[in-house]
Amino acid sequence: MSSISSEVDRTNIIAFEVSKASLTVHSLPDDRQVTIPNTDTAITKLLKARSRNCPPLVICEASGGYERHVLHSCVELDLPVHRAHGTRTRNFAKYLGLAAKTDAVDARMLALFAAKSEDLRLWQPPTPETVELRGLRRRRDDLSQIIRTEQNRLEHPQVKSVERSLKRHVRAMTKEIKELDGQIAKLIAATPEFRRKSDLLTSVIGVGPKTAAACLAYVPELGSLTKGEAAAIVGLAPHAQDSGTLKGHRRISGGRREVRASLYMAAMTALRLDSAMQTFARRLRERGKPAKVAITAVMRKLIVILNAVLKTGEPARRGLPA
Numbered sequence: 001m002s003s004i005s006s007e008v009d010r011t012n013i014i015a016f017e018v019s020k021a022s023l024t025v026h027s028l029p030d031d032r033q034v035t036i037p038n039t040d041t042a043i044t045k046l047l048k049a050r051s052r053n054c055p056p057l058v059i060c061e062a063s064g065g066y067e068r069h070v071l072h073s074c075v076e077l078d079l080p081v082h083r084a085h086g087t088r089t090r091n092f093a094k095y096l097g098l099a100a101k102t103d104a105v106d107a108r109m110l111a112l113f114a115a116k117s118e119d120l121r122l123w124q125p126p127t128p129e130t131v132e133l134r135g136l137r138r139r140r141d142d143l144s145q146i147i148r149t150e151q152n153r154l155e156h157p158q159v160k161s162v163e164r165s166l167k168r169h170v171r172a173m174t175k176e177i178k179e180l181d182g183q184i185a186k187l188i189a190a191t192p193e194f195r196r197k198s199d200l201l202t203s204v205i206g207v208g209p210k211t212a213a214a215c216l217a218y219v220p221e222l223g224s225l226t227k228g229e230a231a232a233i234v235g236l237a238p239h240a241q242d243s244g245t246l247k248g249h250r251r252i253s254g255g256r257r258e259v260r261a262s263l264y265m266a267a268m269t270a271l272r273l274d275s276a277m278q279t280f281a282r283r284l285r286e287r288g289k290p291a292k293v294a295i296t297a298v299m300r301k302l303i304v305i306l307n308a309v310l311k312t313g314e315p316a317r318r319g320l321p322a
Helices: 040-050 068-076 086-096 103-116 128-153 160-190 192-201 209-218 227-233 257-273 275-286 291-312
Strands: 013-018 022-028 032-037 057-061 081-084
Touching: 013 040, 013 103, 022 040, 022 103, 032 040, 032 103, 040 068, 057 068, 057 103, 068 081, 081 086, 081 103, 086 103, 128 160, 128 192, 128 209, 128 257, 160 192, 160 209, 192 209, 192 291, 209 257, 227 291, 257 275, 257 291, 275 291
Parallel strands: 013 057, 057 081
Antiparallel strands: 013 022, 022 032
16 A cells, blocks of 8 residues: 555545445535445446546545445546545544434545545555455455354263264364365465565564465555554554553554464464564563563564565574564
């Protein structure tokens, strides 16, 4: 993703509140609204009409894939578009004091969010290979979650036939995960950019092919971020909870939890194999930090290192502090 340049007109904004079948569209500076079908034809017609004098900045919220027509239409028309994160827009709505939540209210709020936010990044369409990798990896993660649920049920099956059913289901999904892992490995090996990045990522102690695949699938912008952005994008940036003389515990929140799960396993491996990470975690524990806080700090350090090796194109120096 690239940041919105100063050349983009921040006063001419079109905001789309997305639902499955329709879109509530709020425009600035005229402060007007219309509702249109959520189709490529309707969106393109509206955007062409609004782009005759000067190109608008388009914004929509991530809505489980229903925003894809808006994004693709903007790419076709070469219009700048930002896909907003729900947590940020909800916090912005609280800032505005908006208690009500309707499509009309949300559409206007999105337009104001685009007008007042300075650090928005433009959405860039992923490559077909990234789309395929993300789909394969997401399916793998879904099956892993189902297996964990089924294994929990196996602790107290009570009925033998239910126990046999659960075991069959776990075996079948385990086999399917193995097949998906093979497809993911083949795709990465067959895609030069994926292969190059995977080699760099796995040069970091603790990071294996599965964690590298998760980073490639879910954080394609890794390597173009600052340290703070890399930590924040996966939800590993600690947020202060201070007020007056009260110093609260810092907490992490938001971000791309799919990558966080992989980074946790990578952190546990790094703590076993990497002397530098062991020293780093030990110093945190000696300062009174709980074990979970130390592990989270190792995860945060890992994502920063992974971002750095992709940015520089240089593999990590094994056995030396990063």
